[in-house]
Amino acid sequence: MTTRRQALQIGGLATLGLSLPELIDADDRHAPPRRQKHARSCILFFMEGGPAHIDLWDPKPSAPVEIRGKYKPISTSIPGLQISERLPHWAPIMKHLSLVRSVSHNIVDHNASSYYTVTGQSPLRAGQLIRRPSRDNFPPIGSVLAHLKPTRQPLPDFIHIPQRMFNCGSFIPGQLGGFLGFPFDPFITGDPSSGNFQVPGLQRHPRLSAQRLDQRRNLLSRIRRDGPLDTLPVTAEFQGQYQRAYDLITSPQARRAFQLEDEPVGVRTRYGAFAAGRDSGKLAHLGSSLLLARRLIEAGVRLVTVWAGRQVFDTHRGHYAELDNVIGPPLDRAFSALVEDLAERGLLDETLVVALGEFGRTPRLGQITSSAGATADGRDHWARCYSVLLGGGPIPAGQLFGASDTLGAYPARNPVTPGDIAATIYQAMGLDPQRRLRDPLNRPHTLAAGNPITPLLGG
The missing domain is CATH 3.40.720.10 (Alkaline Phosphatase, subunit A)
Known part of the structure; x- marks a missing residue:
């Protein structure tokens, strides 16, 4: 289980200008065979x-x-x-x-x-x-x-x-x-x-353009990839969360819902x-x-x-x-x-x-x-x-x-x-x-x- 301290070590979504630090990075596991209508x-x-x-x-x-x-x-x-x-x-x-x-x-x-x-x-x-x-x-x-x-x-x-x-x-x-x-x-x-x-x-912060958001996201990816954080077991757990948080904040379809x-x-x-x-x-x-x-x-x-x-x-x-x-x-x-x-x-x-x-x-x-x-x-x-x-x-x-x-x-x-x-x-x-x-x-x-x-x- 990921602790909040580990989450902060990874840098969190604040680095991206996002405020969705707890979105789900669910992992696809062994779905049962479809034997009936679900x-x-x-x-x-x-x-x-x-x-x-x-x-x-x-x-x-x-x-x-x-x-x-x-x-x-x-x-x-x-x-x-x-x-x-x-x-x-x-x-x-x-x-x-x-x-x-x-x-x-x-x-x-x-x-x-x-x-x-x-x-x-x-x-x-x-x-x-x-x-x-x-x-x-x-x-x-x-x-x-x-x-x-x-x-x-x-x-x-x-x-x-x-x-x-x-x-x-x-x-x-x-x-x-x-x-x-x-x-x-x-x-x-x-x-x-x-x-x-x-x-x-x-909502994205009004002073944070889509271009700057992409720049921050790319910077965080480089830090995670090239630095010691990449060796933490918890890092893999957060990769999907970062992507989903980014998708949510930039998705017109999600906002429309x-x-x-x-x-x-x-x-x-x-x-x-x-x-x-x-x-x-x-x-x-x-x-x-x-x-x-x-x-x-x-x-x-x-x-x-x-x-x-x-x-x-x-x-x-x-x-x-x-x-x-x-x-x-x-x-x-x-x-x-x-x-x-x-x-x-x-x-x-x-x-x-x-x-x-x-x-x-x-x-x-x-x-x-x-x-x-x-x-x-x-x-x-x-x-x-x-x-x-x-x-x-x-x-x-x-x-x-x-x-x-x-x-x-x-x-x-x-x-x-x-x-x-x-x-x-x-x-x-x-x-x-x-x-x-x-x-x-x-x-x-x-x-x-x-x-x-x-x-x-x-x-």
């Missing part, structure tokens, strides 16, 4: 905080009111499948998705559960929960894909919108390259809904992009973020994570006020627009779309399961049973897998874990989840601590 790209929509499965995708109309809540079920484009009336625009898109209603684990800590979700690995180490980032951590799915299935194109293979996830004074673990090293950290875009959106480091203003007004309106004045608060960015994700995978990016925001779905109090006024409208509008847009453009066949949180919320209103508690009109953390949605690529459309019990508290059939979900994502992206990835101490690790959900892969 997705080319993935959009992972992470609803951090824990969305309420009963109030969104797993309604319980026959349960007592303190469990079923205020929303009524509505029919969807899948015969016999109902979801909550809070998501009316999701009803027609369900024919493109598969719904898993039986995801289960036992960890109700946001940070540790998020690590489990985005890496597919147990968040327990030496009996302690992994709550903070470390370079010893297992890399997230996006970093592994960038490492094992690089695209070799100017845009980074792993992009995160809009910013790194954080909670309780710390970044959430599992977002960075972990033991693969910081070259496999995601590229962070910033908030695309902000005024004057500019991607950090994408980030230009949401190129989208027709009708498309932006459909997503709710730039709708901060109408969609209040925490999810105001969502339309712009999901639209940017579509543009990036269209431009060839391997995996894009869209983070909803810090504990947007963490409704310990005022649960229905949050769903009615803050969460529901942009969630309903933006994600349904993404799925419809991908389907209409013919991108859904090659794009895996995943919508998930780190856990769900308590079946009973006012039920307390964590130190944060819950008021009478709130739902606390609940990991014993919740829902995840997948679609596109090899995922069969319109499928329901698993079921919760009558209260939405525990799986009634086909329980699966976050490790199984991660294994399914890897398999859908053309990687064997049982493949071994070696850490800097040469210890082997399987890509996911779980097994693919075979029915979700057409098996």
Whole structure:
């Protein structure tokens, strides 16, 4: 693994006038034979905080009111499948998705559960929960894909919108390259809904001409080739990074991928992009973020994570006020627009779309399961049973897998874990989840601590 000190020894991209020191130099490794249809790209929509499965995708109309809540079920484009009336625009898109209603684990800590979700690995180490980032951590799915299935194109293979996830004074673990090293950290875009959106480091300095940039690049190449730096093992690791950073900053096609203003007004309106004045608060960015994700995978990016925001779905109090006024409208509008847009453009066949949180919320209103508690009109953390949605690529459309019990508290059939979900994502992206990835101490690790959900892969 490359240390920051070694990176500085090499000279970094500052010598070139660039500010992209952590772009991926992924190395093409032993891709498995194509035995089935695989997705080319993935959009992972992470609803951090824990969305309420009963109030969104797993309604319980026959349960007592303190469990079923205020929303009524509505029919969807899948015969016999109902979801909550809070998501009316999701009803027609369900024919493109598969719904898993039986995801289960036992960890109700946001940070540790998020690590489990985005890496597919147990968040327990030496009996302690992994709550903070470390370079010893297992890399997230996006970093592994960038490492094992690089695209070799100017845009980074792993992009995160809009910013790194954080909670309780710390970044959430599992977002960075972990033991693969910081070259496999995601590229962070910033908030695309902000005024004057500019991607950090994408623009050449106004006083640095293309000719001067080429001169600096050639000078750095000579220094690296002729000097002692060329003997450092880490030098080879950075050669591809330099080239990709240069390609990114000089590529008009790469820059265009980030230009949401190129989208027709009708498309932006459909997503709710730039709708901060109408969609209040925490999810105001969502339309712009999901639209940017579509543009990036269209431009060839391997995996894009869209983070909803810090504990947007963490409704310990005022649960229905949050769903009615803050969460529901942009969630309903933006994600349904993404799925419809991908389907209409013919991108859904090659794009895996995943919508998930780190856990769900308590079946009973006012039920307390964590130190944060819950008021009478709130739902606390609940990991014993919740829902995840997948679609596109090899995922069969319109499928329901698993079921919760009558209260939405525990799986009634086909329980699966976050490790199984991660294994399914890897398999859908053309990687064997049982493949071994070696850490800097040469210890082997399987890509996911779980097994693919075979029915979700057409098996």
